[in-house]
Amino acid sequence: MKNLREWAAVQELHKRKVPILRIAKQLKMSRNTVKKLIRLKEEPKYSRNHYPSKVESYLDQIIVWRTSPEYDFNGTRIFRELVKRGYNGSINPIYRVLKKIDEGKSEISPDATVRVETPPGDQAQFDWAEYQVVVNGRVRTVYCFSMILAASRKKAICFSLSCDADAIYEAIQELYDDLGGVTQELLIDNPKALVIENNLKSEDEIKYNEQALLLAAHLGTELNACNCYWPRTKGKIEKPFQYIEEQFIKGNTFFSMEELNRRGKEFIRDWNGQAHTTTRRIPNEFFENEEIQALLPLPNTRFRMKALEKRKVSSDGYIHINTNKYSVPIKYATKHLMYRIVYGFRIELSTEEQEYIMSLELQDGKHGIFKNPEHYxxxxxxxxxxxxQIKRDFTSTFKNGEAYLKAATGLFGQPSYHARKILELLDLYEPEVLDKIIEYAIANNKLDIKSIKQLIRNDFFKIIADEAETKNSIESTDIGGIIRSLDYYEESSEVTAL
Structure with a gap:
């Protein structure tokens, strides 16, 4: 106010043409001050220097504690919590802040959130969502487990038919494996498989499931449970589930759960190659350039809650699991194998020394037999x-097959015997080559298997040469490309002739 009155007095005397020296003496101020007030054409505004309060750096957290329904802390509780975080001021500034917050509560959205960004390698967020998916012709409830690296936003997913503790622990390990390393912290929700108790209104520490703590120790990470009923704490992992449903789940059907997982991982791989709307960076590039170096190494083994179960493979190469039989490679016949069921659909087989062998998909129904011909x-x-069947195979394999069987009928007591022996030669020769031999054998009335093998040993090149000459293209006939070495036959002729 003093400055305003002085400015007004100087301006008035200056308008009356009073000299600057006289104005200075009359108002008892220096000539420089008079000159300054004359140059100031607008009235001076009052301004006050701002000195930050000790409570200002905690303002965002105070707003959450006061406005969030899950907290609604009073002033005393907020003061005690801030002291734990390093606040060394008095309680009075806190009450002044709370008064302003309470007056403006209606203007603050209940969804107001402070975004937190973490350095590369610090944090991953884990959660899952439930979808209705058409698998093998019927609608099934499928759980999509997902993990995202908080810094680069690189994502990984897998699908399961169950969401029990076994599935959750397996998914965390599989997703870390897909991401190529382990973060220092894993932000999680509060399922009983991970968290026993998390009451923010008490001062007790969060109580984690003992098995979950063993898993975290095995991985080398630390669990961090988000606030109950406050999903925005892990907003980075919550948002992608809507995109997965809209862009991948809807309108798609899958032959099996394994196909769903394979296609899902391909979908996420493509998505990780697109720029993220928040970071404006491509997750894969961010990951490769910065975050991968900050990740902890993956453990060499998997953490398991339960011991593997043992089954003996039958002599015909089947393992019996949950009333159904599944074929395995025949070399494991009569041996004991270890198995476990993962995600409610995947059977993992390993040796007694727990060396992984293969995976099978658990089939619906009871007393089924599921055979893979490759195993035999x-x-x-x-x-x-x-x-x-010999006759059908012979005529369908060789163009001259039917002619051979007709010619052999009446010559042999059992023409199919010789036909079968010729079919066995397919292990050594291509069908086209044997067909030429059969044609030559018919023409020369050498139809028994001994004569045919003799033709192969002695007259094979002559047969091929004659065939090539009739086509005037012996130079274009790649004999080496259509036959195998006869050395093998010479060594085993006595055996194969029997």
């Missing part, structure tokens, strides 16, 4: 012993 290749018969 090591002992597979070279040709069928069924006479009707």
């Amino acid at each position: 290749e090591a002992i597979a018969v070279k040709a069928s012993k069924s006479i009707p």
Whole structure:
């Protein structure tokens, strides 16, 4: 106010043409002050220097504690919590802040959130969502487990038919494996599989599930449970579930859970190659350039809550699990294998020394037998012993097959015997080559298997040469490309002739 009155007095005397020296003497101020007030054409505004309060740096947290329904702390509780965080002021400034917050509560959205960004390698967020998905022709409840690196926003997902503790622990390990390393902290929700008690209105520490703590120790990370009923604490992992549903789940059907997982991982891989709307960076590039170096190494083994179960493989190569039989590679016949069921659909098999062998998909129904022909290749018969089947295989494999069987009928007591022995030669020769031999054998009335093998040993190159000459293209015939080395046959002729 004093400055305003002085400015007004100087301006008035200056308008009356009073000299600056006289104005200075009359108002008892220096000539420089008079000159300054004359140059100031607008009245001076009052301003007060701002000195930050000790409570200002905690203002965002105070707003959350006061306005969030899950907290609604009073002034005393807020003061005690701030002291734990390093506040060394008195309680009075806190009450003044709370008065302003209470007066403006209606203007503060209940969804008001302070965004937190963490350095690379510090944090990953883990959660899951439930979807209705068409798998193998029927709608099933499927759980999508997801993890995101908080810094780079690189994501990983997997799908399960269960969301029990076993599935949750397996998913955390699989997703860390997909991301290529472990973060120092894993932000989680509060399921009983991970958190026993998390009451923010008490001063007790969060009580974690003992198995969850063992998992965290195995991985080398530390669990951090988010605030109950406050999903925005882990907002980075919450948002992607809507995108996954809209862009991947809806409108798609899947033959099996394994296919769902394979296609889901491909979808996330593509998504990680697109710029993130918040960071404006491509997650894969951010990860490769910065975050991967900050991650902790993955453990060499998987943490498991339960011991593996043992089953003996039958002599015909089947393992019996939950009333159904599944074929395994025949080399494991009569041996004991270890197994476990993961995610409610995947059977993982390993040796007694717990060396991983393979995975199978758990099938619906009871008393089913599920066979993979590839598992029996090591002992597979070279040709069928069924006479009707031998004839069908022979005529469908060789163009001259039907002509051979007609020519052999009446010559041999059992033409199918010789046909079967010729089919066994497919292990050594291509069908086109044997077909030429059969054609030559018919023309020269050498139809028994011994004569045919003799033709192969002695006259094979002549047969091929004659065939090439008739086409005037012997130079274009790649003999080396259509036959195998006869050395093998020479060594085993006595065996194969029997």
